Amino acid sequence: MPGPSSRSGSLVERVTLDDGRVVVVKHLDPARDLIVRATCDDGRLARLWAAGVFERMPSVVEHGILGVEPEGDGWLVVMDDLGAALLPDDRRVGRAESRRLLAAAAAVHERFAGAPLPSVGPIATLYRYLSPALAVAEAGTPNPLPSLVGRGWARFPEAVPQDVAAAIATIHRDPERFAAAFAGSPGTLVHGDYRFANLGLRADRVVVIDWGSSCVVGPAALDLAWYLIVGATRIDATRDEVIDDFIAVEGARHEPRALGLALIGALAQLGWNKALDVLENDDPEVRARERADLDWWVARMRRELDAWGPI
Secondary structure, X not given: OOOHXXXXXXXXXXXXXXXXXXXXXXXXXXXXXXHHHHOXXXXXXXXXXXXXXXXXXXXXXXXXXXXXXXXXXXXEEEEEOOHHHEOOOOOOEEHHHHHHHHXXXXXXXXXXOOOOOOOOEOOHHHHHOOOHHHHHHOOOOOOOHHHHHHXXXXXXXXXXXXXXXXXXXXXXXXXXXXXXXXXXXXXXXXXXXXXXXXXXXXXXXXXXXXXXXXXXXEOOHHHHHHHHHHHHHHEEOXXXXXXXXXXXXXXXXXXXXXXXXXXXXXXHHHHHHHHHHXXXXXXXXXXXXXXXXXXXXXXXXXXXXHHHOOO
């Protein structure tokens, strides 16, 4: 099956079982899956499955996972075929719909807040995966993503003020130190890749797929920050309104400092892509849209640095 997973290099198949059911089978093979390698995924999804985490998911979330089992040096994941329920790439998302998506994430965060969870990735994984280190580690491999990441970060200082570029470079040099700044924030299960490509809206449920490699235990704001930096330009609401909706649905779990740090960290995750869109996209409308988006992120990052001090 072509689609978002093809960027990682993973093999995804649509399979018809003997009883006529159609399922999707994903092969998490570190030899071919860039995300598994880059996140040092040693079986996070398998451990979450074995621990019964998906049986305990809130009823509003439809994850679709039917089974996870070992396969060679990796894992095989069997899922319901939820492709038709996912949000299309060109679909705008209204503010009420966005709030529903955030409320589903909040339900997960509430369910697993303080709960015993199997070992998943450290928070630093989120800031190492798409850093300049990826381009170095994966140089010469056939997947085009590492070279794009490398070129984007090389051009990032052209797209942002010097102080912002220097702060992001500090995170990349020592992601563990930055991740340590979240210590003391209430922890819960964080999806880690909460974006429209992995989400869908049914009448009474929210589809959330692609659990595993990016999952961490940390503050809920990590999901909001990634959701916002990847998808803000498709939401019919301002970025600040989306943040307000996140704060409302999270309720008592919201912690301003964790949110501020997560927003800083989001630019360390996707700044390379923002730079390429601003500097190299052929469409002037896209360049202008992404310029406005990046300007918001720069201003917000400076605001958070003023509030919380040097990273």
